[in-house]
Amino acid sequence: MNIIQKPSKNFNSRGPWAPNVIVNHITGGNKVSSAINEFTVNDRASAHFVVDLDGTVYQCVDIRQAAWGNGTSQTQYYSAVQDGKTVSLASKVWSQYSKLDIVRNRKVNANLYTISIEHVNAGGGVLTAPQLAATIELHKYIIAEVKRIYGITIPIDREHITGHCFIAPKTKPSCPGAYFPYDSILAGILGKIEVKSDTTCDMVMKQGATYQLKLTSIIQPAVTIGTAGVLTQELVRQTGNDYFVKIKAVGKPGTGAGVFANGKKLFAVNIE
Numbered sequence: 644m645n646i647i648q649k650p651s652k653n654f655n656s657r658g659p660w661a662p663n664v665i666v667n668h669i670t671g672g673n674k675v676s677s678a679i680n681e682f683t684v685n686d687r688a689s690a691h692f693v694v695d696l697d698g699t700v701y702q703c704v705d706i707r708q709a710a711w712g713n714g715t716s717q718t719q720y721y722s723a724v725q726d727g728k729t730v731s732l733a734s735k736v737w738s739q740y741s742k743l744d745i746v747r748n749r750k751v752n753a754n755l756y757t758i759s760i761e762h763v764n765a766g767g768g769v770l771t772a773p774q775l776a777a778t779i780e781l782h783k784y785i786i787a788e789v790k791r792i793y794g795i796t797i798p799i800d801r802e803h804i805t806g807h808c809f810i811a812p813k814t815k816p817s818c819p820g821a822y823f824p825y826d827s828i829l830a831g832i833l834g835k836i837e838v839k840s841d842t843t844c845d846m847v848m849k850q851g852a853t854y855q856l857k858l859t860s861i862i863q864p865a866v867t868i869g870t871a872g873v874l875t876q877e878l879v880r881q882t883g884n885d886y887f888v889k890i891k892a893v894g895k896p897g898t899g900a901g902v903f904a905n906g907k908k909l910f911a912v913n914i915e
């Protein structure tokens with residue numbers, strides 16, 4: 644996939660750890676430039692990837708390195724010097740506060756075994772349609788890269804594909820937000836995005852005739868024709884989750900073909 648490199652200096656070695664948890668985040672602001680600036684100019688934080696509202700994907704940290712996005716503390720209290728005295732302070736990012744077994748059981752800094760994706764904020768964790776499509780592709784890319792580099796298969800479940808709030812519920816309860824589409828992302832990775840078609844019955848079309856169908860889906864469905872040279876298809880327009888597709892009968896009378904969305908047959912057309 645097309646990824647624009649914007650290298651950050653904010654990372655550490657993973658040490659002996661291999662990544663097998665993908666953590667989703669939402670940015671504070673709604674500009675991709677300020678998110679990337681935060682990771683590349685300021686010395687405060689980083690994520691491996693940033694997905695803009697228009698679906699453009701940026702990479703700031705190599706998958707083999709630990710970004711600074713999901714830090715957890717191994718201890719409930721830490722020592723600090725205040726007014727010249729050493730005091731014990733409570734950590735709000737203690738790993739035992741996490742809602743994930745994997746984080747509580749490992750008891751190390753979660754940055755060591757996680758890969759972070761920032762999404763530019765469209766509000767409350769909602770993703771734009773191109774952003775959702777892009778993050779599904781990015782999740783698939785990360786899973787393939789982790790398999791290639793480490794020989795590890797990241798399970799497609801909510802324990803391993805998660806959000807910042809599940810790792811640090813005390814400090815980041817709203818990252819990536821209540822409306823973040825975890826289930827749509829999992830379905831997209833598994834190739835199980837549902838497509839509703841307003842046309843499901845087989846039909847007969849005259850050669851040269853056209854027909855418009857409406858498909859409803861959270862991301863643009865891939866429409867294909869089962870037999871070459873029988874039908875052409877084009878996306879005419881999109882309104883929200885509705886995609887209007889025009890098919891044209893171009894084959895000879897007596898030929899026929901199926902119309903498919905995301906690999907599933909919707910109906911057949913016979914040409915007369």
Ligand SMILES: [Zn+2]
Pocket residue numbers: 667668669807815818819
């Ligand atoms: Zn976050």
